[in-house]
Amino acid sequence: MTSRPHGGKLVQVSQEKLAGPKGKELSLNVSAETGITIQNIAQGILSPIEGFMGRNDYQSVLNGMRLENDVPWTIPILLHGPEGFSAGNGDVVDLVSDSGTTLGVLSFEESYKIDRKEFAMKVFKTEDQSHPGVANVYSQSPWAIGGKILRAPKAEENPFTSVTLSPIETRFLFKEKGWKDVVAFQTRNAPHIGHEYVQKTALAFADGIFINPVLGKKKPGDFTDEAIVESYKTLMRGYYPAGTAVMSVLNYEMQYAGPREAILHAIMRKNFGCSHIAIGRDHAGVGKFYGPYEAQEIFEEFPDLGITPLFFREFFYCNKCQGIANEKICPHPESNRLTFSGTKLRAMFQSGEAPPREFMRPEVADTILSLPQPFVE
């Protein structure tokens, strides 16, 4: 039996072809990222959230890391709108892209102003706008619109449609496979040996591993979505026993909120039907904004999260141990250790060189080298 959806019920919003705003309907321009959030609400990835948060849930999440009904939730899900946008309670609002496509239909509940400084301090623990999440908050309107999503279009076909499953599909799949203990692994990178080691350590006691790469907006120098997906396919083909790993991608805009985002990541994977989630060093962090294990410590505050975190230290290759190790199990000095640095890896690939096999499986490296553009420019 798969785990209970967060809040007790998997939200399913009607997904159909939407005609677009008619003459009399209210409409609001929204970003592509908001479109992704609407899809995630519609498919139940953000269950029990049924729409964009109203003021009470917003304040409750900000101050107490829980929805108004006591369900754990750490990052507000907001729809930013222009000042003065107003409608009656229950009025239908079409949420449209810049090109006029309807990305969702909302039942308006309220409009309210947020304090962006408070948001930044509570969610990101900083006001520093060099933090990408904080910069994003300040780039948005301080006005938020709350309301339920009534309808959403079917997700558009894209190059990754064939590796994109909804929670209802993963739940069915895990049941069919007879998996009870399923460990989620969230990633934004192509897999090096350290990642594989974490996954296999988790797999040693679980029935299956759910590899769930996050696709979407990226920074220059990050692996492209194609590089992440193709390299994982290669790794799974060559190095995982048949029937023990499933990969499906998640469209989601990273916020780099460190500890608070780690909880949100866990909630989303719980909704996919996972019983556990791997949380590594500086999970969902950026720069030096969070302590290395802060994203693990926050789980102590949520005895009722309903998904069990598995904490991992940073792994490295030790020449003396002749294998993968971490600081808990390896007594040797740093000079013996090869750390899995993303910067080093990128530099090697950019010069057309494959990383050593202690760092990455040769087949995975070949896959990346065969791509015309493995990194975002």
Next chain:
Amino acid sequence: MTSKYTTVSIPIPLHERLERLVQKKGSFKSVSDYVTYVLREVVVMHESDEVPEAFTSEDVEAIRLRLKALGYL
């Protein structure tokens, strides 16, 4: 705004034991904090006893077909 808290009665000796524990451990601010934590931990276990299937029998065939077509099954 209405208060978000209410009062629950527990035996005084238990309250005293909890008070001592909270003081000794230092990781909870108060007995109320401790009791809230423990109750959340217990309640989620009981809520998990009843897990309704997320998919209906009507969904099953469509899901199975898609998963097969994509090579997941």
